[in-house]
Amino acid sequence: MKSVCNLGVWCISIQQLSTPHLAAHFHSLLLAIVHAIDNPIGSLSTTFEAIQAVMKLATLLSENMREMSHIWAPPVYRRLLSSDMRERDMSERCLLNTRSTILPPPLNLSKAVVKDLKPRLLTGMHHVLTNGMKVQTIQAWGWFIRLLGSHALKNRQLINQMLKIPEQTFSDHDSQVQIASQVAWEGLIDALVQPTMILPFETNATKKDNGMEQIGTNGSEIQKKGYLKSTKLIMTPLIGIMSTKCDVSVHLACLNTWCYLLHKLDTSLSDSSIIRMVLEPVVEAVFQVDPDCKSIWARNLCIDHLLNDFILAKCKDIDYDSLNQVNHQLLGKTSRIAPFVSGSFSWKQYPIKTFRWLSTKNHDLTVILTSILMIFYSYTP
Structure with a gap:
């Protein structure tokens, strides 16, 4: 039976079956694959072949797989908490490969995650964390919060329960656990910072509708208040980390997460x-610490990133050869940090879109970034 099951899912994942043929039998194939993932035999090889088939279908029939993600994704993401490293690895690889299909998550998938979290996954995360698998726990947490998506805003109590996990990992003494926490925190940013919530809101302002002036309703003010509350929640651990003395790799991870937040905002x-x-809080925290041979590079990298976007926003005619040269120099500075970084960490470049249209009328932001520029060059060795 095991051999037959393996052969079946292998045929789906490996054989060059035509897309129309797969689409015609999609629902039957998907049910067979889901059964193979959670096969009653407990065969890891069958699970592996079934997950390969999931990735194949997600590539060929992305829309169908997105629509049915609440069926096939749960047996995949549940394995993130497995005690078997092979199961965890194949599960994460599948989620990474199907990321464009399932994110942002459709409502049916988010609801399935909520049902899984309350009785099962929350308990599982605490159990795995207690057993010392801290990095694995926070990595799984990052996926779960991403898969909740905007539905997380309707489940504040559940989010509060979930936040107990990063509360423990952010304060861990192991830099690898702290870095993993920063990466996972980007999942919360994805969940709480939604495109439909982007400021500015029309609060206490008049707006014209068909030539008539109308006063903005309190709905926008309530929405803005909730948006600011979510942003404050995201910023709390970032400010805490940047205000304390810790390994430079942790500071770099924190700055990278902060830049991701700026990008999403x-x-x-x-x-x-x-x-x-x-x-303001991060800039203040960065410049309150006396720079040493390690922290100065983290500071410079952060400032380079901000100023690169800011200066480009102020330039009407961009010389793209010069732009490529600037980006190359930024990458060069990143590589020079490497000797000082004790943990494995990779800096990601997130464009800060707001600087592309920023006008000189925004005096506060212009003053902040101009001040950074002056202080930056006075500190640079």
């Missing part, structure tokens, strides 16, 4: 409330 970054909550 998009045009919201022009709002004075967001500037005070997101930009």
Whole structure:
């Protein structure tokens, strides 16, 4: 029976079956694959072949797989908490390969994750964390929070329960656990910072509709209040890490997560409330610490990233050869950090879109970045 099951899912994942043929039998194939993932024999090889088939179908029939993700994704993401490293690895590889299909998550998938979290996955995460598998736990947490998506905003109590996991890993003494926590925290950013929530909102302002002026409703103010509350939640551990002395690799991971937040905030970054909550605390924390041979590179990398986007926004005519040269220099600085970094960490470049249209009328942000520029060059060795 095991051999027959293996052969069946192998044929789906390996054989060059035509897309129309797969589409015609999609639902039957998917049910067979899901059965093979959770096969009653407990065969890891069968699970592996079935997960390969999932990735194959996601490549060929992305829309169908997205629509039915609440059926096939749960048996995949549940294995993130497996005690078997092979199961965890194949599960994460599948999620990475199907990321464009399942993210942002459709509502049916988010609801399935909620049902799984309450009785099963929350307990599982605490159990795995207690057994010392801290990196694996926070990595799984990052996926779960991403798969909740915007539905997380409707489950505040569940989110509060989930936040107990990173509360423990952020304060861990192991730099690898802290770095993994930063990466997973980007999942919370994805869940809480939604495109439909981008500031600025029309609060206490008039707007014209068919030539008539109308006063903005309280709905926008409530929405903005919730948005700022979510942003404050995201920023709390980042400010804490940047304000404390720790391994430079942890600071770099924190700055990278912060830049990801700036990238996701998009045009919201022009709002004075967001500037005070997101930009000012990190800049203040960075420059309050006396630079040493290690921290100066983390500082320079962060400032290079901000100033690169800011200066380009101020330039009407961009010399793309010069732009490529600047980016090359940034990568060069990143490589020079490597000797000082004790943990494995990879810097990712996230464009900060709001600087592309930023006008000189935004005095607060212009002053902040101009001040950074002056201080940066006075500290650079």
